[in-house]
Amino acid sequence: MRLSDNTLSRLRESVRTPDLTGTRYHLVGPVGAGGMGAVFEAVDEPLGRHVALKVVDVPLDGEEAAEALLAEARVLAGLEHPGLVPVHDAGRLADGRAYYAMKLVRGRRLDEALAGSSLPERLRVFLRVCEPVAFAHANGVVHRDLKPSNVMLGSFGEVLVLDWGLARPVAGAADASGTPGFMAPEQAAGGPVDTRADVYGLGALLDAILRVPPAPARPKALLAIVARARATEPGARYQDVPALAAEVERLLDGGRVRAYEENVLERAARVVKRHGVAVGLVATYLLVRGLFIVLRR
Amino acid sequence: MARFPETRGSLVAAAAGGDAEARSRALGTLADAYWAPVYTYIRFKARRTHEEAADLTQEFFAGLVEKDWLARFDPAKARLRTYFRMLVDGLDANEWKARGRARRGGGAPMLSLDIDAVRGAYEAAAASSQDSPEQAFEREWARSVFSMAVERFRTACAKDGREVRFALFSSYDLEGDAAPERPRYEDLARRHTTTAVDVTNQIAAARRDFRRTVLDVLRELTASEAEFRAEARALLGVEAPP
Numbered sequence: 001m002r003l004s005d006n007t008l009s010r011l012r013e014s015v016r017t018p019d020l021t022g023t024r025y026h027l028v029g030p031v032g033a034g035g036m037g038a039v040f041e042a043v044d045e046p047l048g049r050h051v052a053l054k055v056v057d058v059p060l061d062g063e064e065a066a067e068a069l070l071a072e073a074r075v076l077a078g079l080e081h082p083g084l085v086p087v088h089d090a091g092r093l094a095d096g097r098a099y100y101a102m103k104l105v106r107g108r109r110l111d112e113a114l115a116g117s118s119l120p121e122r123l124r125v126f127l128r129v130c131e132p133v134a135f136a137h138a139n140g141v142v143h144r145d146l147k148p149s150n151v152m153l154g155s156f157g158e159v160l161v162l163d164w165g166l167a168r169p170v171a172g173a174a175d176a177s178g179t180p181g182f183m184a185p186e187q188a189a190g191g192p193v194d195t196r197a198d199v200y201g202l203g204a205l206l207d208a209i210l211r212v213p214p215a216p217a218r219p220k221a222l223l224a225i226v227a228r229a230r231a232t233e234p235g236a237r238y239q240d241v242p243a244l245a246a247e248v249e250r251l252l253d254g255g256r257v258r259a260y261e262e263n264v265l266e267r268a269a270r271v272v273k274r275h276g277v278a279v280g281l282v283a284t285y286l287l288v289r290g291l292f293i294v295l296r297r
Numbered sequence: 298m299a300r301f302p303e304t305r306g307s308l309v310a311a312a313a314g315g316d317a318e319a320r321s322r323a324l325g326t327l328a329d330a331y332w333a334p335v336y337t338y339i340r341f342k343a344r345r346t347h348e349e350a351a352d353l354t355q356e357f358f359a360g361l362v363e364k365d366w367l368a369r370f371d372p373a374k375a376r377l378r379t380y381f382r383m384l385v386d387g388l389d390a391n392e393w394k395a396r397g398r399a400r401r402g403g404g405a406p407m408l409s410l411d412i413d414a415v416r417g418a419y420e421a422a423a424a425s426s427q428d429s430p431e432q433a434f435e436r437e438w439a440r441s442v443f444s445m446a447v448e449r450f451r452t453a454c455a456k457d458g459r460e461v462r463f464a465l466f467s468s469y470d471l472e473g474d475a476a477p478e479r480p481r482y483e484d485l486a487r488r489h490t491t492t493a494v495d496v497t498n499q500i501a502a503a504r505r506d507f508r509r510t511v512l513d514v515l516r517e518l519t520a521s522e523a524e525f526r527a528e529a530r531a532l533l534g535v536e537a538p539p
Contacts, residue, residue: 001444001447001448002333002414002415002418002440002444003440003443003444003447003471007470007471007472008439008440008443010470010471010479011443011447011470011471011507012439012443012532012533014470014504014507015504015507015508015511015533016533016534019501019504019505021497021501033534038534057530057533057534094501095501095504095505095508096505
């Protein structure tokens with residue numbers, strides 16, 4: 001039996017499309033895919049609102065994937081923060097696949113949204129990424145897959161950390177899942193990880209943010225922050241996300257970055273840049289005073 | 298708990314194995330899955346005539362048997378279909394042509410399916426399609442996987458007394474050319490003398506069964522867990538709209 005192109009398309013669609021029979025949702029269409037699930041836009045009919053449905057992707061169909069997706073939903077549901085997408089509902093579809101419903105966020109992924117932005121703008125967005133991650137840590141959850149494609153900038157300036165499919169309790173993670181280049185060495189080795197794995201991931205994320213073209217000039221102190229966040233040994237990194245965020249804030253404010261040993265000239269330049277008006281007044285005062293002394297003689 | 302449905306195992310391993318009967322059966326199934334993609338690829342890529350492409354396709358499968366190409370396949374390095382394309386690219390067309398049809402039947406699976414249908418489809422597609430040879434290969438490969446799954450699902454339904462389920466599935470999902478719009482559940486219920494609720498449930502169950510059948514077929518046509526996952530995502534995964 002040779003299937004026609006039309007029939008082949010129809011079959012592929014049938015196999016991919018979640019069966020929403022018996023649910024409160026009406027399918028609109030696919031939104032994206034990643035990790036263990038495919039995301040579809042749907043209408044929550046009783047409320048008339050558009051939502052995102054994350055459904056176990058067909059290739060991964062099975063109990064283990066279903067449990068993982070529902071675990072992700074439970075993690076998200078336990079974390080209420082403006083930087084996290086709220087979960088509305090979770091369960092099983094008529095076709096047996098697990099799903100959860102969440103707020104539909106319209107926006108762009110981080111690296112696309114930051115193209116052409118200035119260094120301070122990039123750093124301020126980075127600080128907002130740190131907030132929900134630190135919040136999750138405070139609630140005992142490690143994300144383990146921080147990367148630009150898992151951060152979205154909403155149409156109204158929201159910064160949302162997505163895809164908590166690899167999230168684990170702080171002391172409980174012990175598998176090598178993650179994204180090469182963004183995954184801490186201890187995570188890649190399959191060993192236990194703690195919140196410092198996310199410090200590494202944030203360091204890699206910051207590095208990626210800084211490289212989005214056209215890449216702005218990167219001060220040495222900023223490179224030192226990235227290097228410390230991405231240190232191979234967890235003990236050599238910032239020990240938590242607030243410490244990393246505080247360093248970036250100091251850099252933005254023109255303060256001294258602890259990860260970087262600046263020389264006298266760099267320090268002078270930084271002080272002048274940070275306190276330009278005060279330095280100017282003092283210099284003017286000293287100059288006038290000097291002239292006065294000279295003239296009196 | 299098994300992560301994936303029970304299957305008959307990888308045909309790739311069986312086709313490269315020592316059990317002659319299993320090897321022959323596996324090669325036959327691999328030929329069923331791949332002859333149309335290989336034939337189409339040869340026609341698109343090398344611009345061969347129908348007769349030349351048919352001969353080269355036959356000789357390609359003879360090579361699988363005689364040169365033990367499958368034993369050299371490493372799923373860590375490439376997907377099976379990529380490996381097959383590389384083998385086809387490496388064929389010395391003149392040499393193969395010279396060896397000709399005399400070699401047919403020397404243990405290679407014969408191309409028993411409807412080659413005229415594939416020829417017609419190629420010639421229609423070649424006139425209008427912008428596909429690259431690789432895209433044409435992949436489209437035919439997807440068609441083969443789904444065709445095998447449909448046949449297997451049809452057989453399983455007949456064996457288990459699920460004829461109505463298959464008939465509803467067929468009306469709703471298979472009759473794409475005859476009816477560009479899918480039939481309404483109410484109309485199907487009247488046609489099959491049942492209720493719309495039953496139609497809803499039967500089609501949902503059929504799709505669930507068919508999905509598993511497709512994964513079974515794909516499992517057999519791949520040689521490793523990683524290859525299975527990659528192919529499943531390529532064939533069935535959801536892609537974001539541009």
